[in-house]
Amino acid sequence: xxxxxxxxxxxxxxxxxxxxxxxxxxxxxxxxxxxxxxxxxxxxxxxxxxxxxxxxxxxxxxxxxxxxxxxxxxxxxxxxxxxxxxxxxxxxxxxxxxxxxxxxxxxxxxxxxxxxxxxxxxxxxxxxxxxxxxxxxxxxxxxxxxxxxxxxxxxxxxxxxxxxxxxxxxxxxxxxxxxxxxxxxxxxxxxxxxxxxxxxxxxxxxxxxxxxxxxxxxxxxxxxxxxxxxxxxxxxxxxxxxxxxxxxxxxxxxxxxxxxxxxxxxxxxxxxxxxxxxxxxxxxxxxxxxxxxxxxxxxxxxxxxxxxxxxxxxxxxxxxxxxxxxxxxxxx
Amino acid sequence: xxxxxxxxxxxxxxxxxxxxxxxxxxxxxxxxxxxxxxxxxxxxxxxxxxxxxxxxxxxxxxxxxxxxxxxxxxxxxxxxxxxxxxxxxxxxxxxxxxxxxxxxxxxxxxxxxxxxxxxxxxxxxxxxxxxxxxxxxxxxxxxxxxxxxxxxxxxxxxxxxxxxxxxxxxxxxxxxxxxxxxxxxxxxxxxxxxxxxxxxxxxxxxxxxxxxxxxxxxxxxxxxxxxxxxxxxxxxxxxxxxxxxxxxxxxxxxxxxxxxxxxxxxxxxxxxxxxxxxxxxxxxxxxxxxxxxxxxxxxxxxxxxxxxxxxxxxxxxxxxxxxxxxxxxxxxxxxxxxxxxxxxxxxxxxxxxxxxxxxxxxxxxxxxxxxxxxxxxxxxxxxxxxx
Numbered sequence: 001x002x003x004x005x006x007x008x009x010x011x012x013x014x015x016x017x018x019x020x021x022x023x024x025x026x027x028x029x030x031x032x033x034x035x036x037x038x039x040x041x042x043x044x045x046x047x048x049x050x051x052x053x054x055x056x057x058x059x060x061x062x063x064x065x066x067x068x069x070x071x072x073x074x075x076x077x078x079x080x081x082x083x084x085x086x087x088x089x090x091x092x093x094x095x096x097x098x099x100x101x102x103x104x105x106x107x108x109x110x111x112x113x114x115x116x117x118x119x120x121x122x123x124x125x126x127x128x129x130x131x132x133x134x135x136x137x138x139x140x141x142x143x144x145x146x147x148x149x150x151x152x153x154x155x156x157x158x159x160x161x162x163x164x165x166x167x168x169x170x171x172x173x174x175x176x177x178x179x180x181x182x183x184x185x186x187x188x189x190x191x192x193x194x195x196x197x198x199x200x201x202x203x204x205x206x207x208x209x210x211x212x213x214x215x216x217x218x219x220x221x222x223x224x225x226x227x228x229x230x231x232x233x234x235x236x237x238x239x240x241x242x243x244x245x246x247x248x249x250x251x252x253x254x255x256x257x258x259x260x261x262x263x264x265x266x267x268x269x270x271x272x273x274x275x276x277x278x279x280x281x282x283x284x285x286x287x288x289x290x291x292x293x294x295x296x297x298x299x300x301x302x303x304x305x306x307x308x309x310x311x312x313x314x315x316x317x318x319x320x321x322x323x324x325x326x327x328x329x330x331x332x
Numbered sequence: 333x334x335x336x337x338x339x340x341x342x343x344x345x346x347x348x349x350x351x352x353x354x355x356x357x358x359x360x361x362x363x364x365x366x367x368x369x370x371x372x373x374x375x376x377x378x379x380x381x382x383x384x385x386x387x388x389x390x391x392x393x394x395x396x397x398x399x400x401x402x403x404x405x406x407x408x409x410x411x412x413x414x415x416x417x418x419x420x421x422x423x424x425x426x427x428x429x430x431x432x433x434x435x436x437x438x439x440x441x442x443x444x445x446x447x448x449x450x451x452x453x454x455x456x457x458x459x460x461x462x463x464x465x466x467x468x469x470x471x472x473x474x475x476x477x478x479x480x481x482x483x484x485x486x487x488x489x490x491x492x493x494x495x496x497x498x499x500x501x502x503x504x505x506x507x508x509x510x511x512x513x514x515x516x517x518x519x520x521x522x523x524x525x526x527x528x529x530x531x532x533x534x535x536x537x538x539x540x541x542x543x544x545x546x547x548x549x550x551x552x553x554x555x556x557x558x559x560x561x562x563x564x565x566x567x568x569x570x571x572x573x574x575x576x577x578x579x580x581x582x583x584x585x586x587x588x589x590x591x592x593x594x595x596x597x598x599x600x601x602x603x604x605x606x607x608x609x610x611x612x613x614x615x616x617x618x619x620x621x622x623x624x625x626x627x628x629x630x631x632x633x634x635x636x637x638x639x640x641x642x643x644x645x646x647x648x649x650x651x652x653x654x655x656x657x658x659x660x661x662x663x664x665x666x667x668x669x670x671x672x673x674x675x676x677x678x679x680x681x682x683x684x685x686x687x688x689x690x691x692x693x694x695x696x697x698x699x700x701x702x703x704x705x706x707x708x709x710x711x712x713x714x715x716x717x718x719x
Binding site (some may be wrong): 287 | 549552553555556557558559560561562564565566568569647651654655658659661674677678680682683684690693696697700701704705
């Protein structure tokens, strides 16, 4: 087991290095840099800029260094927790990112739980009542969730929650808690606001999950041991829960890996519509104003989140399913 | 003489034909002689919903060829007197009398308290719709001038079946024109990602070794990325000075660049198994080049699977374009796509006051559902020998 985890951890390192390099190339690609657009903005407002000051800023942030040197500075800085400096906010990146990343993680976790809660009973029902009207209806419902663009659903729910329940659900907490320290009340306020983004993001992943649970369960249900159990008189529900369900549970864990990227993507766009204090809105702003270290660190964090999520799901799977450990290395 | 009861059994008088077991009836013969594609078609045909969705998709793609003709108005026609008009009902009966499809006169009063235009029907004026009529002129396929429309506004009246937007442009026409961009972006994107996936996955699966592990690592890295943030970052790169057409191609390329990994994995795993087959060895011994072996001998065997999985990834691209354009990072006006149209519905006011601006979401949902069911049917049919 330790060997397996160690191996997986080692494999993560080259992946992360490549990811960081790709991200750096991407944020470097747009012509010009933040200072140039900053100067242009100042000049358009009729203010004069001291070229010496700009040059000083430029050398301070290493913007005139060659590409590789900049990359090395940035990536080695990240290793000891220095993620660079946000021009836009005038703050170190870590201070801008901190809470927002935390909230992104919370939303993602809640969404995964929500997806499970919904997909599980529906998938079970669909598999045991294959080709019934209920099966078709629920499947269609799942597909509708898949096909509706997240952002529009968010917008509509925002409106209806406001009209029917009279609550404002924009943001992730009531305004008075925005700068407050974490307390019980603040937590409750967050929970009250959390359900809309969770539902909105969750709908798109649920359909795929229902389909896969249904297919997995159907495979299991046709195996001889189920027939044997039924022949010996095990009640249908007990028979379902006892073995087939447990076997197809594994893939719920395995699926986290493939769900996470799409959940984080969904979280980004929904966050823009609902103006959530997560990474979405700030990432867009940073990309547009070429606040490169901020944008780069965000992308890096999001990728890191996914990679770690996949790792955790793989390890959990290896713990739960002895077959994987015996094979040593997972092929997928 | 007494007959032994055991040996007394039925013997047919017919002459014995040792080949009779080998003969098959015409039904079986048809099955055995059918090509793989024909078998697939037979299986696919049984899947009613998938068949219906396939026809629907085909019709939608055909509609982009004649968008100008189907749309009641030209793309840029503005009706400054009818800003933010809600959908106008089309009637069949006037005072209990059947006169075919018609609209009433359409007028508004200003509500000075709320600063809204309240549109209402003027029941005294009846405008029957005309079909195959002459309306806004357009250039058909960039070749010849034309002004024929399937349906156009009645003489003296207006026809806004899905309402108008903030500049007084007809939503129905804009949705029909938007299909052009939104549908082709999925198709172009899938072609690019298909080529990338087949090439890279093919080489990885055929050569194995370091080529394989390199491609594997690349796909792993790309798959571990949340798609949307990366799309956003990449589309932020596109220079603002680019013409809308170039932005369109740029966005297509970006969508495709992140999509090919799934296909590459599928190709690779299939080829890893197939390259051990004897016919592959035979081709190798006869001196065929790797590209020929992959392209001529290996790929055709798995092509049906690949097409099915490609179909299933078109919806993701269409949604991707919609999301990017909605955020203002994708296509921008004057290009009209469903995402660009929805970009105008970004505001909570729209949901409350002008909900018809969200109508472009309906074709998006329909197309995505149709592609999903169609792809499902294709996937089931892709392996006709299974049954």
